[in-house]
Amino acid sequence: MKKGLLIVLSGPSGVGKGTVIKELMKNENLNLSYSISMTTRLPRNGEQEGVNYFYVSKEEFQKAIADGELLEYAEFVGNLYGTPKAYVEKLRNEGRNVLLEIEVQGAMQVKEKCPDALSIFIIPPSIDELAKRIRGRASEPEEIVQQRLEKAKKEMELIPQYKYVVCNDDPILASDIISAIINRHMQI
Ligand code: 5GP
Numbered sequence: 001m002k003k004g005l006l007i008v009l010s011g012p013s014g015v016g017k018g019t020v021i022k023e024l025m026k027n028e029n030l031n032l033s034y035s036i037s038m039t040t041r042l043p044r045n046g047e048q049e050g051v052n053y054f055y056v057s058k059e060e061f062q063k064a065i066a067d068g069e070l071l072e073y074a075e076f077v078g079n080l081y082g083t084p085k086a087y088v089e090k091l092r093n094e095g096r097n098v099l100l101e102i103e104v105q106g107a108m109q110v111k112e113k114c115p116d117a118l119s120i121f122i123i124p125p126s127i128d129e130l131a132k133r134i135r136g137r138a139s140e141p142e143e144i145v146q147q148r149l150e151k152a153k154k155e156m157e158l159i160p161q162y163k164y165v166v167c168n169d170d171p172i173l174a175s176d177i178i179s180a181i182i183n184r185h186m187q188i
Contacts, residue, residue: 001093004031004096005118005185007182008162021101039080058080061073068085077151118185123159
């Protein structure tokens, strides 16, 4: 059986990754499995253990690093996030295409370890539009909005490291484009 693809999807906070992924997961032809990460951050309202993340303590996370259980990991605004390696490998060996939704530092580690990974960066139509989306989704103080935008600009400096860049002007269109990319790579 052909080993499944490793697909890395990144993009700044507020760009709409969640909606695009939801669309992608509906497409059964893509044979996609979502990799559930480990994190030290607390669950948000509506999030579930083993669905959105595996929620662990800092000590448990450090142990997973020491035991070599993570494919990659990074700190993101004060919390640790990482991809459990065994689960990803098991799925890929079963022929599933595995989707990692991870930030840029982690994506660079995956690129290093798995040069054949398919990396995709989702960009907003403009910084103004990203600001609008961030302001629209939570009533955060303007200072936090500005911090998120600064972080987004920093993350976007790494765009040239990704194989593909997809603009999320419309989530259905963005997911159609990503589906086409995955489909093509399934044939190569
Ligand atoms: P959130 O706290 O909003 O769920 O996620 C914050 C950031 O961490 C997002 O950019 C998300 O893509 C990233 N992230 C989630 N899981 C992982 C992971 O396993 N590894 C890395 N490097 N980043 C992750």
